[in-house]
Amino acid sequence: DQQVKQNSPSLSVQEGRISIxxxxxxNSMFDYFLWYKKYPAEGPTFLISISSIKDKNExxxxxxxxxxxxxxxxxxxxxxxxxxxxxxxCAASDNAGxxxxxxxGTRLMVKP
Amino acid sequence: EAGVVQSPRYKIIEKKQPVAFWCxxxxxxxxxxxxxQNLGQGPELLIRYExxxxxxxxxxxxxxxxxxxxxxxxxxxxxxxxxxxxxxxxxCASSLxxxxxxxxxxxxxxxRLTVT
Numbered sequence: 001d002q003q004v005k006q007n008s009p010s011l012s013v014q015e016g017r018i019s020i021x022x023x024x025x026x027n028s029m030f031d032y033f034l035w036y037k038k039y040p041a042e043g044p045t046f047l048i049s050i051s052s053i054k055d056k057n058e059x060x061x062x063x064x065x066x067x068x069x070x071x072x073x074x075x076x077x078x079x080x081x082x083x084x085x086x087x088x089x090c091a092a093s094d095n096a097g098x099x100x101x102x103x104x105g106t107r108l109m110v111k112p
Numbered sequence: 113e114a115g116v117v118q119s120p121r122y123k124i125i126e127k128k129q130p131v132a133f134w135c136x137x138x139x140x141x142x143x144x145x146x147x148x149q150n151l152g153q154g155p156e157l158l159i160r161y162e163x164x165x166x167x168x169x170x171x172x173x174x175x176x177x178x179x180x181x182x183x184x185x186x187x188x189x190x191x192x193x194x195x196x197x198x199x200x201x202x203x204c205a206s207s208l209x210x211x212x213x214x215x216x217x218x219x220x221x222x223x224r225l226t227v228t
Contacts, residue, residue, distance in 0.1 A: 009152070032213050043116065043203055043219025044155070051213075089154050097211030099168065102154025 003027045004092050006103035013110050019077040021106050023090030026071065031095035035064060035075050038087045038105070047088075048075070052095075080110045114138070116220035118204050124226045130192035133223045137185070137206030144181060145217065146189050147203040155203055161187065162210055194227045201225070 036044035090103040117136040147155035160168040163184040181187040201222040209215040
């Protein structure tokens with residue numbers, strides 16, 4: 001039973017355009033959400049997070065939106081750059097800070 | 113500052129053989145995690161240590177998997193005997209504390225295990 005789902009295994013975007021990566025969750029106890037970025041042969045690195053008390057968090061070119069009623073979050077990257085090409089994982093935790101539950105990842109390819 | 117170090121990076125073994133993975137966390141990080149990442153999936157937590165104590169090992173298949181962090185620094189994850197389904201990337205991560213809402217987890221590059 002996947003509690004965090006990333007339904008698009010891959011996404012291809014032209015350089016300079018917006019990339020939108022989506023994530024859905026089923027556990028209503030999840031209160032905190034994170035996005036990780038992973039390059040080949042490297043471990044995931046933290047990118048951006050959002051708490052359920054907010055519906056938006058922005059950091060430079062990266063913005064995460066949370067729709068708690070729909071149990072949906074998305075990561076927007078604008079403008080997209082070739083160096084953004086990587087696998088992006090969505091992760092969630094409850095407010096007690098228990099274990100992170102990861103989605104299956106979305107491979108983003110930004111074409112020059 | 114050195115990141116999380118894992119070795120080996122790759123391991124190929126035949127089924128029923130034992131295998132061990134080693135992790136050295138970032139200096140000063142009290143919390144250490146072992147994750148398993150199957151192909152096309154996200155990381156899944158196997159075990160979490162707070163110093164030398166395993167505080168969450170509910171996801172660790174204890175019939176064949178074992179882990180230790182004897183001095184509260186580096187850690188070893190062992191599989192004995194390995195099965196075909198154990199083929200995956202084994203990731204180690206560390207953080208200053210155990211609450212992911214407060215403390216960022218830093219991941220190592222992983223060990224890719226192939227069981228034939």
